[in-house]
Amino acid sequence: MRHLIVFAYLGALWLANAQKPVMTTPEQAIEDRLNLRTLPDDERARVTKELALAIRALPSSPNKLMLASRLSNLATEGDFGRDTLQEVTTTLNGSLQGQSTPGAHGDVAMPYLQLARLVKYENMQGAMDTPQFKAAMAQLDAEDRVREKAEFTLPDLNGKQWSLKELRGKVVLVNFWATWCPPCRKEMPDLEDLYTNLKDKGFVVLAITDEDIRKAKRFVDEKKYTFPILLDLGRQVAEACRVDGIPKSLVYDRQGKLVAQSIDMRTRQQFTEMLAKAGLKY
Numbered sequence: 001m002r003h004l005i006v007f008a009y010l011g012a013l014w015l016a017n018a019q020k021p022v023m024t025t026p027e028q029a030i031e032d033r034l035n036l037r038t039l040p041d042d043e044r045a046r047v048t049k050e051l052a053l054a055i056r057a058l059p060s061s062p063n064k065l066m067l068a069s070r071l072s073n074l075a076t077e078g079d080f081g082r083d084t085l086q087e088v089t090t091t092l093n094g095s096l097q098g099q100s101t102p103g104a105h106g107d108v109a110m111p112y113l114q115l116a117r118l119v120k121y122e123n124m125q126g127a128m129d130t131p132q133f134k135a136a137m138a139q140l141d142a143e144d145r146v147r148e149k150a151e152f153t154l155p156d157l158n159g160k161q162w163s164l165k166e167l168r169g170k171v172v173l174v175n176f177w178a179t180w181c182p183p184c185r186k187e188m189p190d191l192e193d194l195y196t197n198l199k200d201k202g203f204v205v206l207a208i209t210d211e212d213i214r215k216a217k218r219f220v221d222e223k224k225y226t227f228p229i230l231l232d233l234g235r236q237v238a239e240a241c242r243v244d245g246i247p248k249s250l251v252y253d254r255q256g257k258l259v260a261q262s263i264d265m266r267t268r269q270q271f272t273e274m275l276a277k278a279g280l281k282y
Contacts, residue, residue, distance in 0.1 A: 027064070037077070048084050060095070068111070072092045075088040089122075095111075170202040176209075177208070190266075191205050192226065198282060202254070210233055212233075
């Protein structure tokens with residue numbers, strides 16, 4: 001997923017053990033199959049479910065939680081079926097049971113945030129009656145309140161300024177992305193299709209990157225994307241919108257209300273469902 005903070009968590013977990021944890025044979029077998037991005041989507045759905053069940057069968061350990069966290073991080077890169085995602089959620093929930101998982105500097109530990117995001121944004125069943133999970137949900141609620149009030153003005157690749165506030169009256173999909181991000185690249189053709197077919201109905205895509213203009217322009221020109229690409233070189237807007245991983249999409253309705261958001265890459269159908277919450281039908 002894209003979620004940069006997840007890798008920070010995993011790195012901290014490795015460091016906490018002073019060296020790379022020694023894995024059992026079953027754990028290593030699961031680790032070896034986690035390169036899911038190389039698989040076709042239909043096969044990826046099957047393997048994701050198999051891995052969720054295999055992780056769940058492991059005895060409780062930090063390695064089990066690490067593997068569950070990594071799988072959760074990959075399982076939302078598209079739509080592999082709600083049953084599959086529920087299996088992943090159940091496995092992450094169970095892997096947290098009985099584990100001491102403190103966050104860095106008093107922050108909520110990433111696995112609890114992952115579980116909370118699955119519950120809150122993907123409508124999965126997996127709530128825990130623990131202080132850590134409740135803190136994670138409270139953090140997500142606070143972040144949503146910030147995103148609800150988001151205001152920004154950024155230049156596009158041609159120097160034109162785009163203001164979110166000035167787009168009231170239109171449905172706006174704000175997408176945070178980068179050229180180096182495989183899930184970002186994978187969802188962009190669907191964004192182009194939606195933009196092409198819905199822009200006359202008052203739909204705007206604002207794709208925001210913090211990359212160098214030359215790199216972004218070279219990529220966009222090659223792919224012939226026509227929606228606005230905005231430059232957030234200092235990541236002020238990304239940070240203001242509490243974006244800790246990409247891709248990340250926010251949908252604002254014609255009154256400027258935040259009505260839908262993703263925690264990862266979306267398919268065309270998933271984007272369509274998000275836009276429907278703003279009253280826009282494809």
